[in-house]
Amino acid sequence: GENVEQHPSTLSVQEGDSAVIxxxxxxxxxxxFPWYKQxxxxxxxxxxxxxxxxxxxxxxxxxxxxxxxxxHFSLHIxxxxxxxxxxxxxxxxxxxxxFYFGSGTKLNVKP
Amino acid sequence: xxxxxxxxRHLVMGMTNxxxxxxxxxxxxxxxxxxxxxxxxPLELMFVYNFKExxxxxxxxxxxxxxxxxxxxxxLHLxxxxxxxxxxxxxxxSQEIGGELFFGEGSRLTVL
Numbered sequence: 001g002e003n004v005e006q007h008p009s010t011l012s013v014q015e016g017d018s019a020v021i022x023x024x025x026x027x028x029x030x031x032x033f034p035w036y037k038q039x040x041x042x043x044x045x046x047x048x049x050x051x052x053x054x055x056x057x058x059x060x061x062x063x064x065x066x067x068x069x070x071x072h073f074s075l076h077i078x079x080x081x082x083x084x085x086x087x088x089x090x091x092x093x094x095x096x097x098x099f100y101f102g103s104g105t106k107l108n109v110k111p
Numbered sequence: 112x113x114x115x116x117x118x119x120r121h122l123v124m125g126m127t128n129x130x131x132x133x134x135x136x137x138x139x140x141x142x143x144x145x146x147x148x149x150x151x152x153p154l155e156l157m158f159v160y161n162f163k164e165x166x167x168x169x170x171x172x173x174x175x176x177x178x179x180x181x182x183x184x185x186x187l188h189l190x191x192x193x194x195x196x197x198x199x200x201x202x203x204x205s206q207e208i209g210g211e212l213f214f215g216e217g218s219r220l221t222v223l
Contacts, residue, residue: 004153009151034211034212036214041216042216042217043115043117043201043203043214043215043216043217044154044201044212044214045214046211046212046213049211089153089154093209095209096207096208096209097209098156098159098167098209099154099156099209099212100153101153101154102153103151103152103153104151104153
């Protein structure tokens with residue numbers, strides 16, 4: 001089955017700086033890669049996703065890049081704000097198969 | 112009303128108790144899921160239901176018993192749990208199997 005590894009497990013940045021979270025996957029058939037944000041006391045919420053036919057996708061201050069050859073994808077958050085503090089999860093799946101999640105990155109944005 | 116509602120939000124139970132977690136989705140989705148979230152570990156898929164029929168049981172111990180009476184409601188019945196079962200249990204739904212997941216806020220379970 002698929003194996004998704006996520007790094008780092010914790011990340012602390014100053015407000016206004018950029019944050020990058022990286023994930024690798026093992027199954028070259030995986031073709032959908034979502035990122036979830038989980039705020040304290042809440043469930044994960046989809047913030048951005050990318051499919052394997054695209055190399056990069058942006059939505060305001062967040063972007064995701066995908067390198068299919070190396071089997072890794074990354075979440076980029078620019079101009080970080082305190083409200084970006086949360087746990088971020090990456091995931092991978094192939095078509096209608098189940099999602100495989102990374103172990104999460106706790107992002108702390110210091111004001 | 113939020114899309115996926117879970118109750119109770121917090122539950123403390125002894126190892127001999129029987130309790131149930133409830134999930135309700137108001138999104139008109141056809142698939143529902145139970146996930147277990149433990150600290151610093153990936154989300155673990157437990158059960159999958161599609162049109163109220165169970166399609167996946169991810170080798171979950173029998174002390175966890177799911178029930179899906181209809182496409183909008185999902186229960187997780189708990190009995191004779193172990194302390195290592197303490198975790199956040201997340202319910203999710205999707206329009207179809209493998210579609211975008213919408214999560215509830217979770218039920219924090221502590222087993223004493």
